[in-house]
Structures are given as structure tokens and as C-alpha cells.
Amino acid sequence: xxxxxxxxxxxxxxxxxxxxxxxxxxxxxxxxxxxxxxxxxxxxxxxxxxxxxxxxxxxxxxxxxxxxxxxxxxxxxxxxxxxxxxxxxxxxxxxxxxxxxxxxxxxxxxxxxxxxxxxxxxxxxxxxxxxxxxxxxxxxxxxxxxxxxxxxxxxxxxxxxxxxxxxxxxxxxxxxxxxxxxxxxxxxxxxxxxxxxxxxxxxxxxxxxxxxxxxxxxxxxxxxxxxxxxxxxxxxxxxxxxxxxxxxxxxxxxxxxxxxxxxxxxxxxxxxxxxxxxxxxxxxxxxxxxxxxxxxxxxxxxxxxxxxxxxxxxxxxxxxxxxxxxxxxxxxxxxxxxxxxxxxxxxxxxxxxxxxxxxxxxx
Amino acid sequence: xxxxxxxxxxxxxxxxxxxxxxxxxxxxxxxxxxxxxxxxxxxxxxxxxxxxxxxxxxxxxxxxxxxxxxxxxxxxxxxxxxxxxxxxxxxxxxxxxxxxxxxxxxxxxxxxxxxxxxxxxxxxxxxxxxxxxxxxxxxxxxxxxxxxxxxxxxxxxxxxxxxxxxxxxxxxxxxxxxxxxxxxxxxxxxxxxxxxxxxxxxxxxxxxxxxxxxxxxxxxxxxxxxxxxxxxxxxxxxxxxxxxxxxxxxxxxxxxxxxxxxxxxxxxxxxxxxxxxxxxxxxxxxxxxxxxxxxxxxxxxxxxxxxxxxxxxxxxxxxxxxxxx
Ligand SMILES: Cc1ncc(C[n+]2csc(CCOP(=O)(O)OP(=O)(O)O)c2C)c(N)n1
Numbered sequence: 001x002x003x004x005x006x007x008x009x010x011x012x013x014x015x016x017x018x019x020x021x022x023x024x025x026x027x028x029x030x031x032x033x034x035x036x037x038x039x040x041x042x043x044x045x046x047x048x049x050x051x052x053x054x055x056x057x058x059x060x061x062x063x064x065x066x067x068x069x070x071x072x073x074x075x076x077x078x079x080x081x082x083x084x085x086x087x088x089x090x091x092x093x094x095x096x097x098x099x100x101x102x103x104x105x106x107x108x109x110x111x112x113x114x115x116x117x118x119x120x121x122x123x124x125x126x127x128x129x130x131x132x133x134x135x136x137x138x139x140x141x142x143x144x145x146x147x148x149x150x151x152x153x154x155x156x157x158x159x160x161x162x163x164x165x166x167x168x169x170x171x172x173x174x175x176x177x178x179x180x181x182x183x184x185x186x187x188x189x190x191x192x193x194x195x196x197x198x199x200x201x202x203x204x205x206x207x208x209x210x211x212x213x214x215x216x217x218x219x220x221x222x223x224x225x226x227x228x229x230x231x232x233x234x235x236x237x238x239x240x241x242x243x244x245x246x247x248x249x250x251x252x253x254x255x256x257x258x259x260x261x262x263x264x265x266x267x268x269x270x271x272x273x274x275x276x277x278x279x280x281x282x283x284x285x286x287x288x289x290x291x292x293x294x295x296x297x298x299x300x301x302x303x304x305x306x307x308x309x310x311x312x313x314x315x316x317x318x319x320x321x322x323x324x325x326x327x328x329x330x331x332x333x334x335x336x337x338x339x340x341x342x343x344x345x346x347x348x349x350x351x352x353x354x355x356x357x358x359x360x361x362x363x
Numbered sequence: 364x365x366x367x368x369x370x371x372x373x374x375x376x377x378x379x380x381x382x383x384x385x386x387x388x389x390x391x392x393x394x395x396x397x398x399x400x401x402x403x404x405x406x407x408x409x410x411x412x413x414x415x416x417x418x419x420x421x422x423x424x425x426x427x428x429x430x431x432x433x434x435x436x437x438x439x440x441x442x443x444x445x446x447x448x449x450x451x452x453x454x455x456x457x458x459x460x461x462x463x464x465x466x467x468x469x470x471x472x473x474x475x476x477x478x479x480x481x482x483x484x485x486x487x488x489x490x491x492x493x494x495x496x497x498x499x500x501x502x503x504x505x506x507x508x509x510x511x512x513x514x515x516x517x518x519x520x521x522x523x524x525x526x527x528x529x530x531x532x533x534x535x536x537x538x539x540x541x542x543x544x545x546x547x548x549x550x551x552x553x554x555x556x557x558x559x560x561x562x563x564x565x566x567x568x569x570x571x572x573x574x575x576x577x578x579x580x581x582x583x584x585x586x587x588x589x590x591x592x593x594x595x596x597x598x599x600x601x602x603x604x605x606x607x608x609x610x611x612x613x614x615x616x617x618x619x620x621x622x623x624x625x626x627x628x629x630x631x632x633x634x635x636x637x638x639x640x641x642x643x644x645x646x647x648x649x650x651x652x653x654x655x656x657x658x659x660x661x662x663x664x665x666x667x668x669x670x671x672x673x674x675x676x677x678x679x680x681x682x683x684x685x686x687x688x
Contacts, residue, residue, distance in 0.1 A: 089435075123471035124435060131467045135459045141428025142460070148429065149436025152414055159432075172455065175425030182420055183429075337470040338504050340528040343604040 015224050015256055018231035019293050032235040035299055041082050041230050042290050043308050045074040048098055049287055050312035051107055058320055059265045064114040068095040068264045075286035076192050076255045079233025080160050083241055091130040091143040091161040103127045107319030117326055118333055137167035140176030148185035158241045160188040166197025168211050181218040186244035188237060189252045192227065194259035199272035215252035227255030228286040260285060367547045370403045370540040372514035376521040381411050384439060388415045390426055391443030400445060401481060401540050423453035430476045431460050444480040448491035461530045462505030474530045481537035483575050483625050484672050487665040494662055495626035500532045501603040507556055508603040510534040512577040514545040516600060519554030527556060536575035557601045559609035565595035568682050569613050571636055572623040573599040576673060580623050583678035602632055607639060614640045618649035619685040623673050628656040650688030653681045
């Protein structure tokens with residue numbers, strides 16, 4: 001007798017959508033967020049987009065260092081954060097260094113971080129946002145541990161952790177997901193499947209049919225969402241958070257988009273990617289869809305849209321000026337906050353450095 | 364005072380701290396119902412429940428990574444990793460997050476956790492059960508690294524580690540778990556992190572060691588005492604940050620230094636201590652510093668492990684070498 005091999009989880013692979021087609025005239029009332037809420041999300045998306053656009057220019061002019069582009073990821077960042085409570089936590093990867101903006105941090109601080117200034121390194125407790133995580137996927141267990149720790153103390157905090165498609169190949173994604181499931185930690189595993197990990201397409205990342213299928217193996221419910229649809233992301237997160245808060249344990253939300261921009265600056269996608277494909281993705285990207293929806297519903301006028309943009313531009317422009325005006329970093333920073341107290345060895349190294357600078361000047 | 368085995372002294376420190384601090388919790392493989400492979404956490408789950416003495420999946424990076432999140436949530440996690448070399452799957456978490464979170468957040472988010480693990484050889488264990496990984500941790504800024512050599516120190520240093528505001532990698536020589544017995548204070552006993560212990564005063568030669576090598580150093584010192592050689596023995600016990608002043612005092616006690624360690628020689632803590640002596644006390648030295656260590660080879664099959672692991676004879680030989688110089 002032949003055995004039957006199950007290759008897919010069998011659930012509907014349909015992407016969850018609210019906004020539907022980009023054709024504004026067909027857009028029905030979304031019914032997942034009230035009008036002012038929807039407009040607020042749009043405004044936040046504009047703020048993120050403008051920050052990204054300007055940061056690319058600043059990078060080209062050498063005013064900031066490496067910048068991980070999120071152009072096209074705004075619906076995911078905004079949709080998830082809008083569905084969380086202020087007391088909930090987010091755990092960003094390197095690409096979500098803008099999340100704090102949604103919690104009220106200034107563009108200045110974020111840009112300072114990209115200028116290698118200490119002002120960009122935030123207090124996680126202040127913003128309820130974990131530290132930026134540079135090693136791919138290694139923050140997944142942090143979010144799980146945090147959420148579990150909150151649950152053990154009887155608090156109903158939820159944690160959302162952001163990572164990419166590539167991250168699902170890393171061991172720590174799997175260890176974090178498994179641990180979250182075993183402890184029933186109220187954590188939302190938010191996977192941004194933008195089809196690319198630098199130059200590696202998702203087809204070279206996994207042979208799984210869908211990334212969301214990976215959750216099944218851990219006993220974690222999952223959903224696939226159109227990541228260009230901010231209301232869909234919002235609604236999936238809202239439902240996931242409610243479920244997690246009520247003791248349902250972790251959920252996995254796969255947000256599907258296409259990374260139409262470069263991975264980061266510097267990176268040249270023309271070496272590995274088809275421009276036609278990217279161009280098509282650009283036409284479907286999230287900001288245009290939300291704008292079309294709001295206009296079709298009569299919630300957004302040209303003046304209003306222009307105003308949001310100019311507000312955001314002014315705040316980013318002021319931010320870079322302020323970031324550049326920050327005092328030159330003191331080399332003694334090197335010896336700060338490594339341990340609770342400086343060791344004698346650190347103090348003598350610091351004195352030596354100071355003496356050398358006095359003697360020979362600063363290079 | 365009570366006579367305790369090394370493992371039981373650790374158990375006592377954990378028990379006292381779980382009582383004292385309601386936010387302390389233990390996390391590790393098999394530490395709950397079974398009490399851990401070395402029975403170090405025996406009976407703790409019965410007393411404190413499965414939410415504070417947590418049986419974790421086999422998932423070293425997961426355990427340490429979860430502990431990062433637990434610290435952010437206000438807990439003081441104590442991770443037990445089952446064996447020295449099985450901490451390697453967790454090195455990414457330890458190196459990239461545990462050791463850096465305070466620095467990365469400019470002091471706002473400390474990582475007050477203890478990562479405990481058995482270390483070292485001498486117990487006829489399979490491959491990857493006898494490593495001495497201390498140099499990896501000592502090479503990583505932001506970690507405190509501790510290795511006790513007596514039951515009293517095990518309790519006192521662990522209690523200090525459990526109250527420290529920095530992450531502490533706490534290495535427990537597995538050879539000592541049942542072999543070392545000693546008087547341990549039953550009441551609160553704290554040995555501050557960051558200072559050496561003088562095991563024995565002496566003036567002809569200085570032996571610097573830590574963990575299970577202290578016993579070997581003592582044996583060697585007893586042998587040369589028969590020949591009238593007075594050995595000074597210094598137990599480093601906090602391996603990072605080093606008590607540089609304490610070590611230099613020991614170096615100067617005789618000016619002839621033998622450093623004894625189980626781990627391979629190259630780029631090791633013994634090398635660091637030798638360099639410290641050369642930089643800071645060259646003119647107090649009366650002979651070149653000698654290192655007695657494991658070889659630059661994987662810890663071997665146990666039929667030959669006693670050749671790899673320094674014994675009193677190799678230490679005596681090194682003592683003769685520095686005395687002859
Ligand atoms: C552990 C680790 N390996 C490699 C890198 C270098 N790196 C930075 S981003 C990236 C791609 C990650 O892709 P994905 O997880 O899909 O996220 P995306 O960048 O698309 O948001 C890589 C390999 C890293 N940061 N961490």
C-alpha cells in the first residue's frame with residue numbers, strides 16, 4: 001500500500017484582505033477601523049514613508065550611515081502597531097528601527113542612531129520597544145520570553161516580534177517559536193515575507209509551500225495577510241492579540257509583500273532582481289492602496305494628503321539638523337555601560353586614551 | 364556551618380535566593396522533576412513550583428534568549444545549560460545580546476541573569492562533556508565570569524552572582540560536584556565578585572589556578588614542600604573582570620609564576636595572566652612565566668584524558684623549571 005504524504009497544511013492559502021483591489025471605485029467600507037482611526041494609520045504611513053525617502057537622500061549625501069529601507073513595509077509596521085495597546089511591546093529587527101516613531105520618538109533620535117550617535121539607542125522600557133536587533137531572528141526568543149514573563153506576573157501584555165522571510169531559516173526563529181508555543185506565551189510572530197533576504201529569493205530560503213506553514217509544526221495558529229493592506233494587517237493583529245491576551249498563546253502572521261526597493265543602502269538589487277517585477281510591485285504598494293481607499297470613501301482630500309506630507313517632511317528635516325548638531329561623541333563612551341561599574345582596567349585604558357589624545361591630538 | 368558537597372552548596376544558594384527574591388526563576392533542561400543531570404537543582408521544583416523552576420525544551424539558544432526577554436519583564440532568570448560544550452548553541456545569544464543589552468540601551472536595560480553550566484573534565488565523560496570554555500566568555504566584554512573551587516565559595520559566589528546587576532557566566536567544575544566537600548555557612552554567605560582568594564601563602568613559587576585545578580596546585584605544592592619549597596597559591600575565582608591587583612600581588616609574592624589551567628593553551632586565560640605579569644610586573648619576575656594547560660587539541664577520549672588534564676606531576680615539573688631559571 002502506498003502511503004499518503006501530506007505536503008501542505010490544507011488550510012486555505014488565500015491571503016487575508018480588507019482593502020481588496022487598488023481600484024478605488026470598487027472599495028467597500030472596510031468596517032475594521034473607524035474613519036478617524038483609518039486616517040491616523042494613513043498619516044503614520046506617510047510619516048514613515050517620508051522618513052525613508054529623506055533618509056535615502058541623507059545616506060547618499062553621507063549624512064547618515066547604513067539605512068535599512070522600509071519603503072513598502074509601512075502597512076505592516078503601522079497595521080501591527082495600531083492594533084497593539086500602548087503597554088504592549090514590539091521587538092524590531094534592523095529594518096524596524098522606525099517603530100519608535102509610531103510610539104512618539106523623534107526622527108532626530110532615529111537619525112542620530114544612524115549617525116552612530118548614542119542618542120539613537122533607546123530605553124526599551126520608555127517606548128515599550130526592544131532594542132534594535134541586528135543578528136537575524138535572534139530577537140524572536142526575547143519577545144517570547146518577555147511575553148511569557150508578563151503572563152507569569154498576571155499582566156495581559158502582548159509582544160509583537162518583527163522578522164523577515166529569511167529569518168525563518170535561522171535556528172533562533174525555531175527555538176523562539178517552539179518555546180513560545182510550549183509556554184503559551186502571548187507573542188505575535190510577525191513575518192514580513194518580502195520575498196527577498198538581501199539577494200536570496202524566498203524560493204532559495206525554503207521548500208515549504210508557505211512560511212505560515214512553519215507555524216503549524218509548532219502548534220501555532222497562523223494566517224497569511226496581504227502586507228500591502230494596512231487594514232488587513234491591523235485586523236489580523238487585532239484578532240491575534242486578542243487571542244494571545246485571552247490565553248490562546250502565540251500566533252504567526254505572515255505579511256506578504258514584495259521588496260521593491262534595495263535591501264539597504266548600500267545594496268544594488270539590479271544584480272539579482274528583475275526590474276519589471278519590482279516595478280509591478282511598486283504599483284501595488286501599500287501607501288497608494290490606502291490612499292485610494294480613503295479617497296474613494298471621501299475621507300482624504302488632496303490638501304489633506306499634501307499637509308500630512310509636508311508636516312512629516314518638516315519634522316524629518318528638523319530632525320536631521322538636530323541630529324547633526326548633537327555634540328561630537330566623547331570617546332569615553334566606549335567605556336560606558338559595558339558593566340554596571342567600570343573595571344579598573346577600563347579606567348586605566350580610558351586614562352591612557354585621554355593622555356594619548358592630549359599628547360598627539362585627535363586624529 | 365555544615366559539611367556539604369559542592370553541588371549541594373549550589374543547591375543551597377539557589378534555594379535561599381528563590382526564597383528571598385520572588386522574581387528569581389530557574390530555567391533549564393531536566394532541572395525540575397529530575398533535579399538536573401548532576402542533581403544540582405534537586406527538590407527545588409517541589410518547593411517552588413513549575414513556574415519558577417522550569418523544565419525547558421532542549422533549546423540552549425531558546426533558554427538564554429527567553430531569559431533576555433524575562434529580564435526585560437522584570438525577572439531574574441537563572442539558566443542552567445546541561446554541559447560546557449552545549450553552551451555553544453547559545454553563544455550567539457550570550458555574545459550578541461546578553462553581554463551587550465546594557466551597553467546597547469545606554470544602561471537602561473540590564474541583563475541580571477546567571478548562566479550556570481558544568482565545566483571541565485576528569486569524570487570519564489563522552490566527547491563535548493569536558494570542555495573548559497572560560498576563555499570564550501572572558502573574551503566577551505559585558506560578561507562576568509566566575510568559577511568557584513570550594514563548596515563555600517560556590518555558595519558565596521553564586522549568591523553574589525544572583526544579586527549582581529550584570530550577567531554572570533557561572534562555571535561549575537563537574538569534577539568537584541561530588542568530590543569536593545567542605546564547610547559551608549548555613550546563613551547568608553556572600554563572596555563578592557572580583558577578587559582572588561589566597562589559598563596558601565608562600566615565597567618561592569606562585570601557582571595561579573582556578574576551579575578544579577586548585578586541588579592539583581595544592582597537591583603539587585605539597586610534593587615540593589617535602590623539598591623545602593614554599594608555594595604561594597592564588598585562586599583567581601572571578602575570571603572576568605580579572606582582579607589584576609590581586610593577581611599581581613600573587614605574582615610578586617615569589618616572582619616565579621606557574622599558571623595552571625585545564626583549557627587549551629593558545630589565547631587562553633593563562634596567556635592573559637602571563638601577559639599581565641609581563642606588562643605590569645616584569646621587573647619583579649625572577650623567571651619566565653610558565654603555563655601548564657590542556658593541549659591545543661580537542662579534549663580527548665577518556666582513556667587518555669589524564670594526560671591532557673594537568674596533574675600534580677606536570678605542575679611539579681613546571682615548578683622545577685621556574686626555580687631553575
Ligand atoms: C545572523 C545574521 N546573519 C546574517 C546577517 C546579514 N543580513 C542582514 S539582513 C539579511 C537578510 C535577512 O532577510 P530577511 O530575514 O528576509 O529580512 P529582510 O531583510 O528582508 O527584512 C542578512 C542575511 C545578519 N544580520 N544576521
